[in-house]
Amino acid sequence: MKRPALKKEIESLRDEIRGHDERYYVQDNPEITDVEYDALLARLKELEEKHPELITADSPTQRVAGRPAEGFTEVVHRRPMLSLDNSYNLEELRAFDERCRKLADGRQFDYVAELKIDGLSLSLHYKDGILVRGLTRGDGRTGEDVTQNVRTIRSIPLRIRSNKKSPGKEFEVRGEAYIPRSVFEQTNAEREQEGEARFANPRNAASGTIRQLDARKVAARKLDMFAYDLLAGDRKPFATHWAALDWMQAAGFHVNPDRALCPSIDEVIEFCNRMESRRDDLGYEIDGVVVKVNSTSLQDEFGTTSKAPRWAIAYKYPARQATTQVLDIQVQVGRTGALTPVAHLEPVFLAGSTVARATLHNEDEIKRLGLLIGDWVQIEKSGEVIPKVLKVVESRRTGNEKPFRMPKKCPVCGGAISRPEGEVVSRCVSAHCQAQLKGALIHFSSRRAMRIEGLGYSLVDQLVEKKLVRDVGDLYALSLDDLTSLERMAKKSATNLLGQIEASKTRDLANLVYALGLRHVGDRTAGILARHFGSLEALGKATVEELDDIHEIGLTVAESVHDWFADEGNAELCERLRAAGVRTEMERQTSNEVDAKFAGQQFVLTGTLPGLTRDEARALIEARGGRVTSSVSKKTDYVVAGEEAGSKLDKAQELGVTVIDEAALRALITGA
Ligand code: IVH
Numbered sequence: 281m282k283r284p285a286l287k288k289e290i291e292s293l294r295d296e297i298r299g300h301d302e303r304y305y306v307q308d309n310p311e312i313t314d315v316e317y318d319a320l321l322a323r324l325k326e327l328e329e330k331h332p333e334l335i336t337a338d339s340p341t342q343r344v345a346g347r348p349a350e351g352f353t354e355v356v357h358r359r360p361m362l363s364l365d366n367s368y369n370l371e372e373l374r375a376f377d378e379r380c381r382k383l384a385d386g387r388q389f390d391y392v393a394e395l396k397i398d399g400l401s402l403s404l405h406y407k408d409g410i411l412v413r414g415l416t417r418g419d420g421r422t423g424e425d426v427t428q429n430v431r432t433i434r435s436i437p438l439r440i441r442s443n444k445k446s447p448g449k450e451f452e453v454r455g456e457a458y459i460p461r462s463v464f465e466q467t468n469a470e471r472e473q474e475g476e477a478r479f480a481n482p483r484n485a486a487s488g489t490i491r492q493l494d495a496r497k498v499a500a501r502k503l504d505m506f507a508y509d510l511l512a513g514d515r516k517p518f519a520t521h522w523a524a525l526d527w528m529q530a531a532g533f534h535v536n537p538d539r540a541l542c543p544s545i546d547e548v549i550e551f552c553n554r555m556e557s558r559r560d561d562l563g564y565e566i567d568g569v570v571v572k573v574n575s576t577s578l579q580d581e582f583g584t585t586s587k588a589p590r591w592a593i594a595y596k597y598p599a600r601q602a603t604t605q606v607l608d609i610q611v612q613v614g615r616t617g618a619l620t621p622v623a624h625l626e627p628v629f630l631a632g633s634t635v636a637r638a639t640l641h642n643e644d645e646i647k648r649l650g651l652l653i654g655d656w657v658q659i660e661k662s663g664e665v666i667p668k669v670l671k672v673v674e675s676r677r678t679g680n681e682k683p684f685r686m687p688k689k690c691p692v693c694g695g696a697i698s699r700p701e702g703e704v705v706s707r708c709v710s711a712h713c714q715a716q717l718k719g720a721l722i723h724f725s726s727r728r729a730m731r732i733e734g735l736g737y738s739l740v741d742q743l744v745e746k747k748l749v750r751d752v753g754d755l756y757a758l759s760l761d762d763l764t765s766l767e768r769m770a771k772k773s774a775t776n777l778l779g780q781i782e783a784s785k786t787r788d789l790a791n792l793v794y795a796l797g798l799r800h801v802g803d804r805t806a807g808i809l810a811r812h813f814g815s816l817e818a819l820g821k822a823t824v825e826e827l828d829d830i831h832e833i834g835l836t837v838a839e840s841v842h843d844w845f846a847d848e849g850n851a852e853l854c855e856r857l858r859a860a861g862v863r864t865e866m867e868r869q870t871s872n873e874v875d876a877k878f879a880g881q882q883f884v885l886t887g888t889l890p891g892l893t894r895d896e897a898r899a900l901i902e903a904r905g906g907r908v909t910s911s912v913s914k915k916t917d918y919v920v921a922g923e924e925a926g927s928k929l930d931k932a933q934e935l936g937v938t939v940i941d942e943a944a945l946r947a948l949i950t951g952a
Pocket of ligand 1: 363394395396397399400456508509570589594
């Protein structure tokens, strides 16, 4: 390709990807599928790999850094990152309003009310519209340079979207980085599986993540950031804070949509109350509202104390904590056999609901808390579904408290329990544990899995206890008589349920892979595996190396997938599902029939093909039932080599693998 044309393609790919990033990460309104997105990014990477001199710092490929950093450099903030004064009730908020009115001396002004996100603040420096530096707040005067990590936050533009009103050549955006609740829960579940300690709350998770030395780990943690302040050098570039928020949004930053321009403190109070009632429905943690004087010239006039601005205040929501007694500690067994101790509490009313249980996660957590049965404890609701125990109130001990002991056998099936070295989770290892089976059925029928509506807890209990179902495969053998024999199951609901079970047979392969509940395989990973292998059979035959070879699949997942399929019982289950008519192959996107010359054949692509991009070639092969892998082995059937093919071609020749060019690939397709 000629250089100008090449540059043009690279730039237009970058623009396109930036647009999709923003629609996905900022507006939450994607326009293309993940596969299409991956294809764009892969094409850009391919061009940049071949022409490294054309890589720029603002290219979307530069979000993930290569080598871990060795430490962070300290940098002095151009303007200190102050903290905020707090108010804990409406009187204090009104007192703030009075102070402001006095300082304004009769002049009218508005407030801006924003959510106070519970994360950590970042300072982002832009030069000519390009992100050049990201700093943590540190002690407010000196922060740490975490630019590499900041680049991995997808909602932070590496290059701003140009718009008319510019704050100037150099500007600084400040905002709060946070971990969404769903990601937090998933991260903790993963950490537990890996035998690592849980993060106490999303804020700790976010700050632990941004100070990670390995940027690839940061990228995996899916941080996000809401921008809340804009500076140009030492001053604020717009006349009002509201205009700055609007500008940042137009430039491509994530600005919290829940904000209000309030002509009086009464409206601010209304916003505070309204958002407090919505607190549990937000996807992230907030600890209050930040109230700011809108006019930036008044802000300058009011000034700051050494610690905080006089023109802003935080209105903190009451902590969602309560004190109650632990009546008992019982152990629940989940789908993976994990034993989870749960505290049964004297019921207390806490932030809108009555709480009677709190999860204790695992044995180590009970030890860490020093918790005994009968203890009084402080509990907290932090947005997670189940509240947690914060600490023991030791002063209320009577001496009648009793220690908790983890059972030596599974409390449900009596099976053996194992807790591998270095792990925090104990598991029931029995293959016939009813608790595991119930958990597996609930997971199998859940929304992101096979979506069998109507198969809830009480029904699952009955199906398992009456031995109508011994594994998920048995669901497809249930008859109308089986179902109507159950309690509270009329013919109509039984027929509906059978219809749901039937409909689940046509779910995507990705849903099925997820539904099978392999350890370390969440719905995203399941999608990657399904797309790569195209059928359950092919996935089942994959070696650890082949799995590990896939971009985004690590060794832990590879081993887990391989071990699962190596189990005879699981292999038999897959066969029964297929025989029952469950779709175990990827639905083809085109009308191409599986082609015998391609079916089950392994291809490796290398070098530049004259008329096809890598992704086009891959799509052509996969649509016909072939598979594309990234490294050449004895199992490779064809290496499709183009210009500048490197070591893969050598390896193919060494192993005697058939090497073809684009023309030969096309001939294979057309049968010519
Ligand atoms: S404005 C000088 N706005 O709260 C004003 N801060 O307790 C600086 N925070 O360090 C802060 N959400 O990390 C502002 N919408 C928001 C915020 C916010 C969260 C954090 C920020 C700050 C801390 C002060």
